[in-house]
Amino acid sequence: MSLPNHFKLVATDGAARTGVLTTPHGAVRTPAFMPVGTAGAMKGMHWREVRDAGADIVLGNTYHLMLRPGAERVAALGGLQNFTGWQGPMLTDSGGFQVMSLAQLRKLSERAVTFRSHIDGMSFELSPERSIEVQRLLGSDIAMQLDECIRLPAERSDIERAMQLSLRWAERSKRAFETAPAGYMLFGIAQGGDVPELRRASARGLVEIGFHGYAIGGLAVGEPQSVMLAMIEEATPMLPQDRPRYLMGVGTPEDILEAVARGIDMFDCVMPTRNGRHGMAFTRYGQINLRNARHADDPRPLDEQSAWPSTCGYSRAYLHHLVRSGETLGAMLLSEINVAYYQSLMHGIRDAIAQGTFESFRERIRADWAKGDIAPRSA
Amino acid sequence: MSLPNHFKLVATDGAARTGVLTTPHGAVRTPAFMPVGTAGAMKGMHWREVRDAGADIVLGNTYHLMLRPGAERVAALGGLQNFTGWQGPMLTDSGGFQVMSLAQLRKLSERAVTFRSHIDGMSFELSPERSIEVQRLLGSDIAMQLDECIRLPAERSDIERAMQLSLRWAERSKRAFETAPAGYMLFGIAQGGDVPELRRASARGLVEIGFHGYAIGGLAVGEPQSVMLAMIEEATPMLPQDRPRYLMGVGTPEDILEAVARGIDMFDCVMPTRNGRHGMAFTRYGQINLRNARHADDPRPLDEQSAWPSTCGYSRAYLHHLVRSGETLGAMLLSEINVAYYQSLMHGIRDAIAQGTFESFRERIRADWAKGDIAPRSA
Numbered sequence: 001m002s003l004p005n006h007f008k009l010v011a012t013d014g015a016a017r018t019g020v021l022t023t024p025h026g027a028v029r030t031p032a033f034m035p036v037g038t039a040g041a042m043k044g045m046h047w048r049e050v051r052d053a054g055a056d057i058v059l060g061n062t063y064h065l066m067l068r069p070g071a072e073r074v075a076a077l078g079g080l081q082n083f084t085g086w087q088g089p090m091l092t093d094s095g096g097f098q099v100m101s102l103a104q105l106r107k108l109s110e111r112a113v114t115f116r117s118h119i120d121g122m123s124f125e126l127s128p129e130r131s132i133e134v135q136r137l138l139g140s141d142i143a144m145q146l147d148e149c150i151r152l153p154a155e156r157s158d159i160e161r162a163m164q165l166s167l168r169w170a171e172r173s174k175r176a177f178e179t180a181p182a183g184y185m186l187f188g189i190a191q192g193g194d195v196p197e198l199r200r201a202s203a204r205g206l207v208e209i210g211f212h213g214y215a216i217g218g219l220a221v222g223e224p225q226s227v228m229l230a231m232i233e234e235a236t237p238m239l240p241q242d243r244p245r246y247l248m249g250v251g252t253p254e255d256i257l258e259a260v261a262r263g264i265d266m267f268d269c270v271m272p273t274r275n276g277r278h279g280m281a282f283t284r285y286g287q288i289n290l291r292n293a294r295h296a297d298d299p300r301p302l303d304e305q306s307a308w309p310s311t312c313g314y315s316r317a318y319l320h321h322l323v324r325s326g327e328t329l330g331a332m333l334l335s336e337i338n339v340a341y342y343q344s345l346m347h348g349i350r351d352a353i354a355q356g357t358f359e360s361f362r363e364r365i366r367a368d369w370a371k372g373d374i375a376p377r378s379a
Numbered sequence: 380m381s382l383p384n385h386f387k388l389v390a391t392d393g394a395a396r397t398g399v400l401t402t403p404h405g406a407v408r409t410p411a412f413m414p415v416g417t418a419g420a421m422k423g424m425h426w427r428e429v430r431d432a433g434a435d436i437v438l439g440n441t442y443h444l445m446l447r448p449g450a451e452r453v454a455a456l457g458g459l460q461n462f463t464g465w466q467g468p469m470l471t472d473s474g475g476f477q478v479m480s481l482a483q484l485r486k487l488s489e490r491a492v493t494f495r496s497h498i499d500g501m502s503f504e505l506s507p508e509r510s511i512e513v514q515r516l517l518g519s520d521i522a523m524q525l526d527e528c529i530r531l532p533a534e535r536s537d538i539e540r541a542m543q544l545s546l547r548w549a550e551r552s553k554r555a556f557e558t559a560p561a562g563y564m565l566f567g568i569a570q571g572g573d574v575p576e577l578r579r580a581s582a583r584g585l586v587e588i589g590f591h592g593y594a595i596g597g598l599a600v601g602e603p604q605s606v607m608l609a610m611i612e613e614a615t616p617m618l619p620q621d622r623p624r625y626l627m628g629v630g631t632p633e634d635i636l637e638a639v640a641r642g643i644d645m646f647d648c649v650m651p652t653r654n655g656r657h658g659m660a661f662t663r664y665g666q667i668n669l670r671n672a673r674h675a676d677d678p679r680p681l682d683e684q685s686a687w688p689s690t691c692g693y694s695r696a697y698l699h700h701l702v703r704s705g706e707t708l709g710a711m712l713l714s715e716i717n718v719a720y721y722q723s724l725m726h727g728i729r730d731a732i733a734q735g736t737f738e739s740f741r742e743r744i745r746a747d748w749a750k751g752d753i754a755p756r757s758a
Binding site: 315 | 425
């Protein structure tokens, strides 16, 4: 059964696309980057900063939220937006990925995955139906189907088995989502590891089932960028033009530029906040390690041309001092600086696609990265 | 020699006073509470939040700043305000207190205290002259003399020896400060432990030397509140009415009310941010431990009548979840909530003194604290 379409394609430029996805909590301009608010909070950032930085939508982790504070509790408190104070759209993952990476004593069957919480050892069962139920309780604008995401490298037979299981779970997820109110969305997830024909088969199978949008999962798990891009190129031609496409867990600014060029509309990654906590800044001229001693006496900001107040308003010397001293404010400032950089990149991407200048935009951005950071001030 | 006076007493109510202290970086309304921005940063707070919360002035720790990033470096970067981005007045302590509590291999002589850094073991010497030099390099609006602060309980002879040394260091500090530009201030520090006559002698000795303002030090180090208040009552009658009085390292909201009633104008304490990091909120109805399970399902804010957005805008359930999950945002929100509470208390104190209603204000505040937190919602 074909589901209503809430995505409007506004312009294309080559394979790159820009559009608007309308959710119950507001509009999402695409290509969109979703900062990750793991357990109902962005690490080191206030929600107002996430919004000010230009993010239309954030991602919440079902695994974390179902363990603590619990989906039924969040529902009783009015859903994720009321609970957290983030008033915009939220996408939740299915929980499957983190069950695989964080939980203890996992056991996978056709019916469900059972596991023990990494927090207190309590037993949980996550089936496709329970994952949808949890995401509905959270009040997520966009829910993801439960899938099995396996690590690469893997045997082809294992990749195929997981892909086929994910397709059967996709069908069950869709049935479980039937009672969701109008406007809420469910995305299927294409798997298939690094095997081109399995990627195509998975995408085709999902489209036959029919979803509001389509994700490409199981990438950015350590494989070379070329493999990731090749798999995107296998999957996207199978997906309908008029539906949003989400590349899960990606990635670096470079990855995003390449994936947008191949028709991806949505991204999420912990990198801007995680790297920020480790003293790294994303800037126009590439990544900068503020821990480096060369910044200790440098009064210049990270990028005086940036429109983001903290990027153009704090000296490298101060940021260096905060990082070296382990001050929370260092992590806070670098997290917002990085999220703002990602959002400004997405803004530039959207504008360039709308104007039909995406290729030259991409070349200019890459040339700036290649230049590297401005030279230290001569003493 | 009498120093210029930058303090203007606006009104008194009993022994309580309200006024304005004018510094090179702006005016400070008194009674004032100074949040502590230890090493050039408030833990878990942006400077704009400190300002928005109502703080006119913050405190920086000379010990931390001289070790990292270093006073000469801060001076080359334009002083503390330019370095940190906090554009208002700053008071710095002398470094002496933290040399005693944090540094290794301390050695005290008439001339100076030598010690090794707790960060990297490097040797430093802090004399009264070097402390003033460091504070001048930092660009502090209000510098404090170096003193010897001893732990209580202590022998009277030890207390007296430390008090007399502090007086001799007060004289040397004043001489070292002579070249400071107009408008910058130096405060002397009255010592004397818990011995009334030593407290009086110390205060008298300082007034003979003459300072821009006077601090009472060596309290809030574990003694009962009654002893602290008794020592304030010994010292303040010795101090000139027209100069600001600063009670160092104090304290709880209760301590502040009592000290204001005894003529104190300035306070500093890490309590609002430190307790915030440990899940405690200061509110109109006393301290609330957000870690407590009774908040887990409570949709109500900490205090719906508060004017501070985070105090009236986030549910107890959300704050509880953040604290239990160890999310940075929990420490960030509770730090700002607590600093805002302290500042709103000071605001109320200043208004009440100006209106001659301080006693009834104090009674009302204490009655609210005594009521305790609002009851949990019945399930």
